[in-house]
Amino acid sequence: MAQFSQETSTTGAFVRQPNRFTARPEPEPGRYRLVVSLACPWAHRAVIVRKLLGLEDAISLAVVDPIRDEKGWRFAETDPVLGIDYLKQAYDNADPDYEGRVTVPALVDTTTKKVVTNDYPQITLDFSLRWRPESTLYPEHLRAEIDAWIEPIFHNVNNGVYKAGFATSQEAYEQAYTNLFTELDRIEAHLATHTYLVGEQLTEADIRLWTTLVRFDAVYHGHFKTNRNKLTEMPNLWAYAKRLYAQFGDTVNWDHIKRHYYVTHHDINPSGIVPAGPDPEVWTR
Template identity: 60%
Template sequence: MSEKTSEVEEHSTRGAYVTGSEFTRDTNYIEDRITREGTPGPDGEPGWPVEPGRYRLIAARACPWANRAVIVRRLLGLEDVISLGQPGPTHDARSWTFDLDPDGKDPVLGIERLQQAFFRRFPDYPRGITVPALVDVPSGQVVTNNFPQITLDFSTEWTEFHRPGAPQLYPEHLREEIDTVNKRVFTEVNNGVYRCGFAGSQEAYDSAYTRLWNALDWLEERLTGQRYLVGDSITEADVRLFTTLARFDAVYHGHFKCNRNKLSEMPALWGYARDLFQTPGFGDTTDFVQIKQHYYIVHEDINPTQIVPAGPDLSGWLTPHGRESLGGSPFGEGTPPGPVKAGEEVAAGHGAG
């Protein structure tokens, strides 16, 4: 066995995803936050103050949780305040790698693997190395990988640096409803597709499948009469649902066996997803090629051949959706973001065009 083959076997992801009967996500993340006051962390450690140019968002295009952070960063106009590092779509058991960058290293942090930023702060870090992650550039240490809080803090703690016309993604008067919707969407849909895909028994799969489609039917009904999930414009709730819907037909329907219907067979959800996709900040941050490469190559437990499917046809994402008739407007009293920042564009042929 060659040295290279031996290394691949040693760091294989086999057995990392389907580990028993029911899939349970580890939701224990680094809970530090970047705040305007630099509030101390939960254990009294020094806080992390909002400071333009200090932090780097590491967010793989393939990952739905990371895609959220990229969308919110773009909608709010934080591109010149928080830099972006993008790992490639595949990784082994050690962590995401910067294999798309010159010399295989992040050009700002100078590291090959995101794992290195975690180990610089926690040498014995015992959990998964996940994206999105915010890294303190001066020290090269990870600050947080708590993905639900990252996007909320972009909206509430970085307001001084929002672009003119930035939307209110987490307005105070709608927060209670947004939080309620987000909780159900996370447990039943965002994470629900994974419970189907990584189920280790028929019973666990059947239960996960039923819960997922009960929630999708609820969303279909809710979105039949309103353009957005909460209120009359885009909020955090829409961002969180969109990244799952964008991956549904390309990955979750087949790879994760979520196959009662395709997204394109659910009129309200399909129209809603297309409406968002065609809104600046959503479709222009969605890379279908990297999405498929990640799931079909990395998840050896459920796709041992690592063959990436050629389909589905993506042209439907650009067809008229007719959702304007429901009223509302994407950015409320705000305005759309400008062009994608140079160097952050989705590669030609990787979108729906």
């Protein structure tokens, strides 16, 4: 857990670092490159929104290797557009004094080779608000309701699994565990009578929740000790997650997801053994 040591409070709680680069560039097709890890849920949401909004030709995509080393996220080969081997080089181009953890997703300016933004919550919103203002993923008439879901989902679910997994005290772990399953129970009850979180349509809130759900049984249940029950044991959430998988399950890379978590987090899994299961075919049955 060495990469996260600076994000642990005195009580043993995981406190995620703030995003350093928060510019909101104007749309310019071909200028920006989205750098992602297919293992990362924050980056995964950007991949999904980019795909759903038809931005694949406007914003190019670079995928880093799932195994992060001491220098951070690296490319399997020198990126042909940016000419860099590590994402850190684009961070250094933007701020040579930056000492925080290098994170994905990151939007990089292909002309300056500098990171423009690593503000993952805003990146996907800007894809809807600036690049595709006609998008139905974050429509104005539903925005307040979407935001009301996004906030607790971020704190208790998206970041909640990390708070449990990276806790260094029993108290911090149990608090994160309790908050996580309290929120999942609330969503489970909501989905008993709703197809989506907001209205009867897919929105930003669903995508943000889903990138955690799709990793839950494969990674978070065991690796992060969020093991009260599996996603497959929560019938409404499981049915909902499978419905969304049918829409953009082709963006999931199980190999990258499992190898990243189980090989990179040495303090949690010192053996580096990657579990064989669960069977990903369960998502299509």
